Structure formats: C-alpha cells, structure tokens
Amino acid sequence: MFVSQNFGESGKMKEYHYAGPTEHRFSPYAFNGGTVLAVAGEDFAIVASDTRLSEGYSIHSRDSPKCYKLTDTTVLGCSGFHGDCLTLTKIIDARLKMYKHSNNKTMTSGAIAAMLSTILYSRRFFPYYVYNIIGGLDEQGKGAVYSFDPVGSYQRDTYKAGGSASAMLQPLLDNQIGFKNMEGVEHVPLTKDKAVQLVKDVFVSAAERDVYTGDALRICIVTKEGIEEQNIPLRKD
Amino acid sequence: MALEDICNFKDKPTHKTFPFYASEDTSVSVFTEAFNFKWRGEMTSKKASDVPLEFHVPSLFKRPSSRASHSVSVRRPFPLSHGTTTLGFIFQGGVIAAADTRASAGGLVACPAVHKITPIHSHLVVTSSGSGADCMLWERILTREIRLYQLRHKRRLSISGTAKLLSLMLHPFKGTDVCVALTLCGWDKLIYVCSDGARLQGDIFSVGSGSPYAYGVLDRSLSWSLNKEEAILLAREAVFRATHRDAYSGNNVDLFHVTAEGWRQRQREDLKEEYYRDMEKRGKKMDN
Numbered sequence: 001m002f003v004s005q006n007f008g009e010s011g012k013m014k015e016y017h018y019a020g021p022t023e024h025r026f027s028p029y030a031f032n033g034g035t036v037l038a039v040a041g042e043d044f045a046i047v048a049s050d051t052r053l054s055e056g057y058s059i060h061s062r063d064s065p066k067c068y069k070l071t072d073t074t075v076l077g078c079s080g081f082h083g084d085c086l087t088l089t090k091i092i093d094a095r096l097k098m099y100k101h102s103n104n105k106t107m108t109s110g111a112i113a114a115m116l117s118t119i120l121y122s123r124r125f126f127p128y129y130v131y132n133i134i135g136g137l138d139e140q141g142k143g144a145v146y147s148f149d150p151v152g153s154y155q156r157d158t159y160k161a162g163g164s165a166s167a168m169l170q171p172l173l174d175n176q177i178g179f180k181n182m183e184g185v186e187h188v189p190l191t192k193d194k195a196v197q198l199v200k201d202v203f204v205s206a207a208e209r210d211v212y213t214g215d216a217l218r219i220c221i222v223t224k225e226g227i228e229e230q231n232i233p234l235r236k237d
Numbered sequence: 238m239a240l241e242d243i244c245n246f247k248d249k250p251t252h253k254t255f256p257f258y259a260s261e262d263t264s265v266s267v268f269t270e271a272f273n274f275k276w277r278g279e280m281t282s283k284k285a286s287d288v289p290l291e292f293h294v295p296s297l298f299k300r301p302s303s304r305a306s307h308s309v310s311v312r313r314p315f316p317l318s319h320g321t322t323t324l325g326f327i328f329q330g331g332v333i334a335a336a337d338t339r340a341s342a343g344g345l346v347a348c349p350a351v352h353k354i355t356p357i358h359s360h361l362v363v364t365s366s367g368s369g370a371d372c373m374l375w376e377r378i379l380t381r382e383i384r385l386y387q388l389r390h391k392r393r394l395s396i397s398g399t400a401k402l403l404s405l406m407l408h409p410f411k412g413t414d415v416c417v418a419l420t421l422c423g424w425d426k427l428i429y430v431c432s433d434g435a436r437l438q439g440d441i442f443s444v445g446s447g448s449p450y451a452y453g454v455l456d457r458s459l460s461w462s463l464n465k466e467e468a469i470l471l472a473r474e475a476v477f478r479a480t481h482r483d484a485y486s487g488n489n490v491d492l493f494h495v496t497a498e499g500w501r502q503r504q505r506e507d508l509k510e511e512y513y514r515d516m517e518k519r520g521k522k523m524d525n
Contacts, residue, residue, distance in 0.1 A: 117373070117374070118374070120370075121370060121374045124370075124371070124415070125413065129315065147348075149342065149347065149369065149370055150315055151368075151370035151371075152370045152373070152374060153340075153368075153369040153370035153372075153373050153374075154373070155348055155350075155351060155352075157348075167345055
C-alpha cells in the first residue's frame with residue numbers, strides 16, 4: 001500500500017521522472033492484479049482465474065485463486081484490490097446464509113447478481129475496487145454469466161473477461177465464442193470440452209503478455225452434477 | 238428490494254449513512270432513523286425524498302468547514318461507464334424512444350450490448366444516459382417506488398408524478414458525482430429528468446455525447462404528421478448518424494414505440510449492416 005502513489009489509473013506504474021515536489025496522499029486502494037474469465041454454455045458455465053497476487057513489482061503469492069464458490073450452482077470471480085475482494089466475499093456469504101435461513105432455499109444465480117449489484121452500489125461514494133464476474137446455472141439449468149463494474153452496473157452475458165488482462169482477452173473471446181468480425185463462418189455451439197480448452201489457451205496467451213497474470217490457472221466448471229475444479233500451471237516469470 | 242421493505246427487514250448500517258441533512262455531529266439524522274425503524278405500512282404516504290438505499294460516506298477526509306457540499310468522494314482508480322446517444326420524440330402515432338447500445342469506460346468499450354431503454358411499466362419506458370451503474374440502480378429504485386405507490390393507492394402514478402418523484406429522490410445527491418439523465422417516455426408525454434435537478438417536459442429530447450448529431454438529423458425531418466414507419470426510420474437514422482460520428486456511441490440501435498396500448502420493442506439492429514448499405518447507396522449516387 002505504501003507504493004500506491006506510484007500508480008496511475010488502472011494500476012499501471014507511472015513513468016519515473018522528476019515532476020517537482022508532490023504531495024503524497026494516503027490512498028485506500030491498491031492494485032493486486034489478476035484476471036478472471038467466465039463462459040456460459042448450453043448446460044454448463046466455466047469460471048477461471050489466474051492465481052497470482054501481485055503489488056507493484058512484487059509478487060505476494062503464487063497461489064491465491066480468485067474464484068469463490070458461493071453455492072452449488074454459482075461461482076464468483078473477483079479481481080482488483082484483494083482487500084475489497086475478501087470483504088465482499090464475506091458479505092456475500094453472510095447474505096446468502098441469511099437468505100437461506102429466512103426463505104429456506106438457496107439463492108439463484110440471477111438473485112445473487114441482483115443482490116451484488118445493490119451491495120456494490122451502496123458503496124457508490126467509496127467503491128469496492130473489484131471487478132466481479134458471476135458464473136453459474138440459472139433456474140432452467142442453462143449457463144449464465146453476469147459481469148459487473150465496480151459500482152454495481154451488471155448485465156447477463158455469454159462470456160466476459162475481467163481484471164488486468166481483460167482488454168487483451170475480451171477481443172479474443174469475441175472472435176472465438178461470439179464469432180464476431182468474421183464473415184461466412186458457421187456458428188457452432190460451444191461444447192464443454194472445447195470451452196475448457198479455449199479457456200486454457202486464452203490464459204496462456206494472457207500470461208505471455210500481461211505481467212500481472214501468471215503462475216497457475218484455476219478453472220471451475222459448473223454443471224448440474226456440481227462444481228469441478230482443475231489447476232493448470234502457467235508461466236511463473 | 239421491495240420484498241425486503243414489506244417484510245421490514247433492514248440491514249442496520251454501523252456507520253454514518255448518507256443522505257444526511259443534520260449537521261456534522263455523530264447522531265444519525267432524523268430521516269435515516271425514521272427509515273430504519275418505522276414500519277412503512279399503509280399509513281400516510283412517505284416523504285418522496287426518502288432514498289431506499291443507504292450509502293457509506295468515507296470519513297477519511299474530515300472537512301473543517303461543515304456542510305459545504307456532499308462531494309466527499311475518494312479518488313477512484315478506475316473509470317466508470319459513460320457516453321451514449323439516446324433520443325425520444327412525440328408524433329401523431331405515439332412516442333418513439335431510441336438509443337445506441339455501447340457502454341464505454343475510459344477508452345475501452347466495457348460492453349457492446351447494453352440495454353439503455355428499460356420499460357418501467359406497460360405504458361412507460363425510460364431511456365438512460367450518464368453513468369451506467371447510477372442509471373441502472375436508479376431505474377430499479379424508481380420501478381420499486383412506483384410499484385409500491387400502485388399497491389398502496391390502487392392507481393398508477395402519472396408520468397409527471399413519476400418524474401417529480403425521481404427528481405426529488407435524486408436531489409440529495411446533487412453536487413456529488415452521481416450522473417443520471419433519464420428521459421421518461423410515456424404514451425403522450427416526454428419528460429427529461431437529470432441528477433442536476435432539471436425536470437423538463439418537451440416534444441423532442443436527445444441526451445448524451447452523440448446528441449448534437451442526433452438533433453441535427455431529427456430537426457431536419459421531424460414533424461407531427463409522420464406515420465409510424467417514417468418515424469421509426471427517422472429515429473434509426475438519427476442514432477446511426479450519431480454513432481458514426483461519436484466515438485462513445487455505437488454497436489446496435491434499440492427502438493421502442495409507446496402508444497396508448499402500451500410499448501412495443503423493435504428488434505435490436507446491428508448498425509454495421511446499415512453502414513454498408515449506406516456506403517452502397519452513396520456509391521450508386523456518385524456513379525450517376
């Protein structure tokens with residue numbers, strides 16, 4: 001946190017040159033890096049994240065996954081400022097338990113998304129610096145992905161990348177899953193195995209070009225049978 | 238949210254809540270107290286300026302001068318989504334509302350397929366522009382409030398009443414960086430409500446970074462006596478030209494048509510095709 005003044009927007013380091021005397025203010029935010037991705041299929045959803053926790057030029061941990069299991073059918077991926085990620089997941093867990101106790105049923109993915117939106121917006125004037133993506137199954141058993149901005153605006157999508165490498169991954173997903181910017185291609189529906197392979201390839205690319213992404217990849221595959229986890233190593237440099 | 242309220246469930250905030258009207262002492266203000274503990278049943282209608290959401294205001298920056306403005310906000314390390322083209326106009330066949338579908342955050346397109354026009358009830362549609370999260374949440378709050386009004390008073394709130402309610406709810410946030418500019422499109426009325434406090438009724442409104450371009454196209458061809466197809470084509474053309482020239486608008490166009498029978502949504506259309514058709518038409522004109 002003590003080097004946070006060297007960061008400009010989006011956590012990238014500012015160039016070093018002498019700019020005259022500057023006033024250093026305490027910033028309550030830090031940028032801990034990490035990339036999250038979610039893909040929704042016909043009857044499955046995949047949430048994947050890298051496991052590197054970094055700050056400035058240092059790596060705090062190589063084993064800090066950013067996927068959190070919320071219910072049997074929903075996984076939340078959050079990247080950004082790790083302190084806010086931890087608090088947010090604690091609050092969501094507590095609210096899930098409260099809902100379960102008062103309504104005697106688990107929250108559906110859509111309900112969790114709507115609730116997360118209000119939780120984030122209640123901090124409109126001191127936001128949680130977290131980019132959230134929820135992946136899970138909706139009431140009909142179809143895959144659902146909900147992506148959020150840090151203040152609570154959300155949208156149901158088919159696929160979304162968030163975090164430090166999101167600007168690199170999102171166009172690639174647009175092309176491979178959304179078939180955008182290609183003419184005369186047959187739109188083949190995505191199978192689970194192809195989706196998992198695509199996610200692995202996409203993260204390998206992200207680790208090549210983004211310094212804050214790497215070390216290992218944690219994939220959570222949500223189907224009606226449950227949540228399956230896989231760990232794949234990535235570049236450690 | 239409405240369900241929480243009817244069941245009298247409240248998250249008790251442990252910190253000072255916002256909006257607050259009292260001076261800078263530590264006692265919780267009258268408004269939030271009444272909001273937290275009173276059972277809001279079928280009694281007298283509540284004050285319209287109650288905001289059914291509590292906000293945490295950071296106490297990092299203690300201001301020696303009191304109450305100047307409510308602009309205590311921490312410097313954000315990320316940009317929020319902004320930038321749009323929306324428009325609405327009245328003609329003899331009802332009201333047309335149209336908008337693009339791009340949400341940009343800084344220089345990045347955060348989402349190419351956002352819904353900027355949301356139906357509130359069967360005869361009211363609202364187009365949003367400004368900050369994406371603010372618009373989404375305030376629309377939800379507005380929908381909740383007018384639904385509660387309908388349940389309590391057994392009749393629907395008028396469009397003017399809805400606009401006034403929204404304006405009063407946004408008033409405590411004037412001066413902060415909440416940025417909301419909604420156009421309420423009813424079947425016979427268009428009202429523009431903005432977080433700065435403006436509440437205007439009119440015949441034609443266009444809001445957003447692409448609005449100058451849209452106004453140019455609309456002012457040329459808009460008249461009361463257009464038929465439905467012409468009006469739809471005009472709205473589409475206006476959004477298309479605005480997305481062509483404005484960097485922060487683009488992708489698709491959404492169109493809603495509101496009449497006395499209710500609203501009808503036209504299928505979302507990708508403007509990429511329209512651009513190619515337009516280029517072809519120009520090509521033919523040059524050849525002739």
